[in-house]
Amino acid sequence: MQEFYSFSPIDENGNPFPFNSLRNKVVLIVNVASHCAFTPQYKELEYLYEKYKSHGLVIVAFPCGQFGNQEFEKDKEINKFCQDKYGVTFPILHKIRCNGQKQDPVYKFLKNSVSGKSGIKMIKWNFEKFVVDRNGKVVKRFSCMTRPLELCPIIEELLNQPPEEQI
Structure with a gap:
């Protein structure tokens, strides 16, 4: 099985976004959509990012149109929408x-x-969330019904844990 840090998905500009750069970070991965009832979760995601990024949190969003075709076609449209409407500054990758x-x-x-x-x-739907610890282990999954602010306890717990020594 591959390890988390071996992935290098594509960003909005068609460039690799190497997960190797996320080593020693707590990562929250979310599949997102711009025209969904859960789209306002962007606001809470951005709040979490601003609150915890200096402590080692990275949020990575993956736009997806599989659920009700609720996402723009082009990556640039997605990013513009997220920045203009919600002030998103965390990485939003290729659809x-x-x-x-x-x-x-x-x-x-x-x-x-x-x-x-x-x-x-x-x-099952947009805005499912995966939390990855500082060692690249996927530790928890949350449904779209879980609001991002409800993740504060697990994020804080993981941010307070040092990464394991790699031998």
């Missing part, structure tokens, strides 16, 4: 698929690491 034969490898890895409710692996 992907979370499920199916053409699913992004990052999401295949995340889903195989931690199942959702009732053991379901597939992503």
Whole structure:
């Protein structure tokens, strides 16, 4: 099985976004959409990012249009919308698929690491969240119903844990 840091998904400009650069960080990965009932979660995600980024939190958003086709077609449109409407400053990567034969490898890895409710692996809707510790271990998965601010306790707990020594 691949390790978290081996992935290098594509950013909005078509460039690699190497997860190796996320070593020793706590990472919150979210599949997002611009025209969804949960889209206002961007505001809380940005709040978390601003509050904890200096302590080692990185939020990485993956736009996805698989759920109700609720995402813009072009990455530039997605990023402009997020910046203009919610002031988002955390990385928003290239639009992907979370499920199916053409699913992004990052999401295949995340889903195989931690199942959702009732053991379901597939992503059920926009704004599902995965929390990754400072060692690249996917430790928890949250549904779209979990508001980002509800993640403060686990984020703080993980930020307070030093990364394990790599031998």
